Amino acid sequence: MGDAVDAIRAVWAQRRPELDTEPIAVVGRILRAARFLQETADAWLSDAGVTRTEFDVLSQLRRSDVPLRPGELTAGVVGSPAATTKRLHKLVGAGLVTREPDPADARAARVALTPAGEALVDELLPRQLAAEAQLLEALTPDQRRVLAGLLRTALEAWE
Template identity: 40%
Template sequence: MATDDDQDADFITRTRAKWQAAMPQLDTSPMELLGRINRISAQSVTQLERVLEPSGVSRSEFDVLCALARGGRPLRASEVTSSTMLSGAATTKLTARLESAGLIERNRLERDARVVLLSLTDDGRELVETQLPVCLDQDRHLLDGVDDADQETLARILRTVSANAERAVRE
């Protein structure tokens, strides 16, 4: 295992080395994968926020816009919430902000005025169509050096880990 001053070691390797020194009886091997997944996620979100900054929307706001764009029809707020990793309260707050920015609109359902449907405005759709390719390019950059076969293997493994995590949350 790497030492704390190993220049070639990444954050997770250095963290595991510190745990090994502090608690040698502890098996920190899950950090090798899950620690890296969490670290990559945090770094990816930071990079995505940076990429989206010129557009004037946050990553969470962009998630709402993307949910509406891929929905193929106007959606209820609860449908946006279920197709993103946002809470209902966050969806409400974000949709209010996006509406005031002119990127989405709220319309009442004709047959039941209690139901509010959210949809993209032309400006909202244009923002998604412009920014999504930029975000995907950023994601591709993170995968530099990982060939297609390894990406498929990694995706399969991560689907299993994701299913395990979702099961654990429900238990």
């Protein structure tokens, strides 16, 4: 049987048999899984008017005891500084975050949740966790622990 990645590797094995396509077996599946998870989250979060990456920014602010600089937000989510700026403009416009000058550095800004942003995270987080738990039911608890450990090892090396 197999999945789409197996099919991709089979074609490469015919067209370029001298190439070792083993990296595709891992990287291809991680990328496809990430895209699937992102699209799934975006679909159910759209009712709340946010994307998964915007929700990640809001969640990072909810976990913080102090307002954060945009660069700190970029470091905590997937994306570029330009993408963070775009997300912040949308979130400010939606009344979910505020962006104020940094009192210690007039060139910088600090971003904080508004009460509406905090309430949105508190409402959506349990739903997000339940939706992700449902997706992960395809794996046994032991498989989830092993996968989490393998991904942690890889991310520790890459980050």
